[in-house]
Amino acid sequence: MTTTAVFFDVDFTLIYPGPTFRGEGYRRFGERHGLVLDESRFAAAVAGAAPVLDAAQGDIYDPAIFHRYTASIIEAMGGTGPGVQTCAVEVYDEWASHHHFDMYDDVPDVLRAIAARGIRIGLISNSHRPLTSFQSHFELDGLVSAAVSSSDHGYLKPHPSIFNAALQLMGVEAGESVMVGDSLGQDIAGALGVGMRAVLVRRGPADQPFTGNSDQFHDVPVIHTLHELLPLI
Numbered sequence: 001m002t003t004t005a006v007f008f009d010v011d012f013t014l015i016y017p018g019p020t021f022r023g024e025g026y027r028r029f030g031e032r033h034g035l036v037l038d039e040s041r042f043a044a045a046v047a048g049a050a051p052v053l054d055a056a057q058g059d060i061y062d063p064a065i066f067h068r069y070t071a072s073i074i075e076a077m078g079g080t081g082p083g084v085q086t087c088a089v090e091v092y093d094e095w096a097s098h099h100h101f102d103m104y105d106d107v108p109d110v111l112r113a114i115a116a117r118g119i120r121i122g123l124i125s126n127s128h129r130p131l132t133s134f135q136s137h138f139e140l141d142g143l144v145s146a147a148v149s150s151s152d153h154g155y156l157k158p159h160p161s162i163f164n165a166a167l168q169l170m171g172v173e174a175g176e177s178v179m180v181g182d183s184l185g186q187d188i189a190g191a192l193g194v195g196m197r198a199v200l201v202r203r204g205p206a207d208q209p210f211t212g213n214s215d216q217f218h219d220v221p222v223i224h225t226l227h228e229l230l231p232l233i
Contacts, residue, residue: 001197003233005145005172006114009157009181010125010134013201015101020094026077029091033083037074045076057185058159061150063128066092096129098137104203110226111143119233123147124166124179126156126186146170157183158190167194178233180226188220199223199232 008014019025023039030037049072056065070088079087094100114121121144123131128151135144146169150156153165167174174195181187182201191198200222221232 002176003119003178003197004176005120005122005167005170006178006180006229006233007122007124007163007166007170007191007196009179009183009187010123010129010131011101011127012182012203013180013187014107014123015103015138018100018102020100021091023077026073026091029087030074030077030079030083032090033087034081035074035079035083035087037077037079039077041077042073045073048076049073054185057156058190059156061126061128061154061156063092065156066095066128092128095127098129098134103138104226106226108139110229111140113230114233115143117233120145120170120172122166122170123149124157124162124187126150157186158193160190160194163190163194163196167196180229184217188217192216192220199229201226 023042026042027037027039049069052069052072053065059065067085067088070091071084074084074087111121123144123146125131125148127149129149131147131149135141135147146166148162148166148169150162153162155162157163163179167177170177178197178199179187179191180199180201182203184200188198188200198220200220202222202224223229223232
């Protein structure tokens with residue numbers, strides 16, 4: 001099947017958080033709000049907070065969802081009292097700043113290779129990070145034809161409207177498009193739901209193996225680097 005457009009999730013697909021949003025960074029955030037946070041508990045805290053975001057999948061975008069998620073991490077790291085909420089809001093606000101993130105090494109070359117084939121590139125993100133300045137910050141200007149964030153659109157992935165909005169903005173049909181992302185629930189299920197093809201990214205050794213044990217996902221390719229995407233499109 002001919003591919004005319006490839007859409008990418010952003011966070012943990014194209015970029016990843018630097019030290020500001022790891023255990024040491026959360027400890028420093030906490031200090032500014034009178035909280036003593038144990039950075040060694042960060043990984044477990046993030047895993048424990050995941051249900052907050054899972055429960056909000058497909059909902060109307062609301063910063064309060066992410067405030068609750070971040071507050072849950074802070075509390076699991078030992079934070080208590082009124083400083084938890086103010087700290088969570090600061091973390092959320094800083095998440096919008098591009099300079100706290102790094103781009104995976106494979107991204108620039110793969111996006112250029114896709115564009116060289118005449119395939120258009122789009123972004124679909126649940127983040128409130130401005131996607132226009134994201135492109136300029138990471139020197140992707142000229143490579144991205146359309147970008148939709150849930151904070152601007154109004155709905156979180158996997159709500160079908162955000163995928164349909166991106167397709168309409170790009171001017172392509174769902175069946176000619178591929179969605180690439182790291183989340184089964186948000187990226188893959190959402191794309192399949194509107195008739196797009198999908199590719200799941202499993203970058204890190206901590207990622208659980210994917211066996212396609214659901215009828216919904218059994219045909220979804222799994223890649224570990226974006227270089228593996230090129231033969232699939």
